[in-house]
Amino acid sequence: MSNSVIITGITLVYMAIMLWVGLRARTQESSSLEGYAAGGRHVGVVVLFFILGAEIFSAFAFLGAPGWAYKNGAPAFYILAYLSLVPIMLWMVGPRVRELGVKRGYLTHGDMLADHYSSKPLGIFAGVVGVAASVPYLTIQIAGAGLLFSAATDGLVPFWLGALIALVVTTIYVFCSGLNGIGWTNLVQGVMMIAIAWFLGVAIPDRLYGGVSEMFTQIQQQAPEYLTMPGANGMGWGFFTTAILISCFGGWTWPHMFTKFYTADSGKSLRRVSAIYPLYATLLIPLMFIGFAGILIFADTPLDRADTVLLKLVIEVAEFSPWVIGLMLSGALAAAMSTGANLAHTAGVVLTRDVFGPTIMRNSSDTDAVKVTRWSVVVISVIAYVVALLNPSSLVLLLLGAFGLIAQLVPMTLGALFFPSLKRTSAMAGAAVGSVVFLVFQFAIDSPFGWHPGVWGLLANAVILAVFQIAASKKPETEETAEFASAPIQVPEAQS
Amino acid sequence: MSKTYNLLVGLHFLVCTLAMIWPGALIANRIEPTVLGIPFFMAWYILWMCLLFVGTWIAYNVRHGGNRDE
Numbered sequence: 357m358s359n360s361v362i363i364t365g366i367t368l369v370y371m372a373i374m375l376w377v378g379l380r381a382r383t384q385e386s387s388s389l390e391g392y393a394a395g396g397r398h399v400g401v402v403v404l405f406f407i408l409g410a411e412i413f414s415a416f417a418f419l420g421a422p423g424w425a426y427k428n429g430a431p432a433f434y435i436l437a438y439l440s441l442v443p444i445m446l447w448m449v450g451p452r453v454r455e456l457g458v459k460r461g462y463l464t465h466g467d468m469l470a471d472h473y474s475s476k477p478l479g480i481f482a483g484v485v486g487v488a489a490s491v492p493y494l495t496i497q498i499a500g501a502g503l504l505f506s507a508a509t510d511g512l513v514p515f516w517l518g519a520l521i522a523l524v525v526t527t528i529y530v531f532c533s534g535l536n537g538i539g540w541t542n543l544v545q546g547v548m549m550i551a552i553a554w555f556l557g558v559a560i561p562d563r564l565y566g567g568v569s570e571m572f573t574q575i576q577q578q579a580p581e582y583l584t585m586p587g588a589n590g591m592g593w594g595f596f597t598t599a600i601l602i603s604c605f606g607g608w609t610w611p612h613m614f615t616k617f618y619t620a621d622s623g624k625s626l627r628r629v630s631a632i633y634p635l636y637a638t639l640l641i642p643l644m645f646i647g648f649a650g651i652l653i654f655a656d657t658p659l660d661r662a663d664t665v666l667l668k669l670v671i672e673v674a675e676f677s678p679w680v681i682g683l684m685l686s687g688a689l690a691a692a693m694s695t696g697a698n699l700a701h702t703a704g705v706v707l708t709r710d711v712f713g714p715t716i717m718r719n720s721s722d723t724d725a726v727k728v729t730r731w732s733v734v735v736i737s738v739i740a741y742v743v744a745l746l747n748p749s750s751l752v753l754l755l756l757g758a759f760g761l762i763a764q765l766v767p768m769t770l771g772a773l774f775f776p777s778l779k780r781t782s783a784m785a786g787a788a789v790g791s792v793v794f795l796v797f798q799f800a801i802d803s804p805f806g807w808h809p810g811v812w813g814l815l816a817n818a819v820i821l822a823v824f825q826i827a828a829s830k831k832p833e834t835e836e837t838a839e840f841a842s843a844p845i846q847v848p849e850a851q852s
Numbered sequence: 853m854s855k856t857y858n859l860l861v862g863l864h865f866l867v868c869t870l871a872m873i874w875p876g877a878l879i880a881n882r883i884e885p886t887v888l889g890i891p892f893f894m895a896w897y898i899l900w901m902c903l904l905f906v907g908t909w910i911a912y913n914v915r916h917g918g919n920r921d922e
Contacts, residue, residue, distance in 0.1 A: 433897050585881050
């Protein structure tokens with residue numbers, strides 16, 4: 357019992373520090389939409405590095421990655437691979453997204469698509485899908501925080517309360533400080549995640565096997581199938597490869613990542629962040645060690661849920677002191693809350709800007725937009741909390757579906773960024789067909805060759821897009837394209 | 853200069869990606885020899901993580917190093 361009190365105490369101190377850091381970050385700027393949503397577009401390298409690191413490394417990276425290594429072995433390296441490859445898209449598209457954002461006042465993905473293709477419905481569609489993806493993802497972070505609390509404190513802090521504490525703390529600083537609050541808390545959370553992951557990743561193999569090297573030697577003797585592809589459960593190269601490609605080359609259009617390109621103070625900063633980004637990704641190496649450590653320990657009594665492997669090892673097997681367990685809990689909560697705060701913030705901005713902006717809030721002022729965005733953050737967080745308590749089984753399906761659809765916007769987004777000759781009809785036809793193909797292979801029939809359904813969607817998307825584009829170029833200028841070319845440019849609420 | 857630069861950076865990204873997926877990763881799919889006690893297949897991923905970092909860092913400095921702007 358007293359152990360649980362120590363663990364809870366450490367974690368509450370950590371929460372209080374987060375709240376303090378988040379609230380201190382509030383500036384005058386937080387009262388304009390550009391300030392609240394994008395930190396006034398002058399976030400520098402260090403904070404940007406930690407925002408992009410901490411938001412991408414969620415509860416999934418901290419608990420799920422060891423879970424994958426424990427359950428499947430080597431196929432878990434797909435997580436290592438795609439998170440290492442994140443900086444490629446950051447390097448290639450980031451500076452251009454930022455440049456257009458400054459020039460034309462964009463704050464979201466929908467802003468850019470709606471303006472470039474002169475189609476308000478397209479912007480609204482991007483907004484709705486963005487919110488639909490963010491809410492279940494946020495729910496998973498909140499539920500993760502609740503589970504962590506109840507497991508680490510042995511039930512002293514129950515699920516509903518743990519989830520509520522995490523939610524209230526993040527919502528307060530996101531509400532008050534906007535992007536600046538997220539930036540500074542992510543910096544602290546990022547440092548904690550890295551330090552705690554490396555500490556545990558070295559200490560657990562050391563306690564249980566006498567070192568990392570010794571651990572791998574024993575696995576090689578007793579269960580060598582875990583150390584190479586196709587792993588313990590026979591994952592094919594097809595899924596492994598396509599999952600890496602879709603996560604890495606489709607993931608940058610996820611709203612919480614895309615909107616961050618607008619926050620950078622320069623394209624040069626984005627390039628610099630992508631150069632040093634792999635330093636953040638190394639955080640996965642110790643997390644993989646922890647998963648591998650579980651393989652022999654739980655060989656006779658396999659865990660029901662693979663993603664509890666880190667918790668079980670730290671709390672039940674390695675017999676760490678309550679101080680270490682408290683720090684572990686704080687580190688894992690940092691992973692869940694840093695992503696959660698970004699998701700709530702982005703969903704609030706996207707909902708207000710892309711969905712309300714062109715519809716019910718057409719003539720509202722900048723001050724009103726900030727107010728509505730703030731309260732949207734609160735409402736979205738409460739919805740996510742209620743959903744976390746109900747825990748519907750369709751949650752993961754909604755998440756997969758919505759993020760899959762966002763990836764289908766990749767070709768038209770690239771068109772808006774780099775290929776002005778891409779026509780609206782081609783882009784939309786490609787996205788529509790790609791979305792249908794993706795949805796069919798995700799939910800209705802098995803994906804051919806076991807590939808990731810999103811890849812089939814993108815292939816269909818690209819083919820249709822090319823066909824329309826070629827067909828259009830053979831015809832002389834049609835009325836529609838002529839009209840598009842001369843359409844008046846509407847800058848959505850450019851900041852004065 | 854700019855075209856060659858973009859080509860080289862693109863090539864660097866392509867090689868790093870191919871090394872981590874099929875078919876590039878096939879050649880590393882074994883346990884021996886271990887590297888500092890880590891099985892070869894895992895060490896391969898760590899190696900390419902480092903190479904991606906080194907290559908991108910060089911690319912950054914060539915283009916943006918010193919006081920040069922974008």
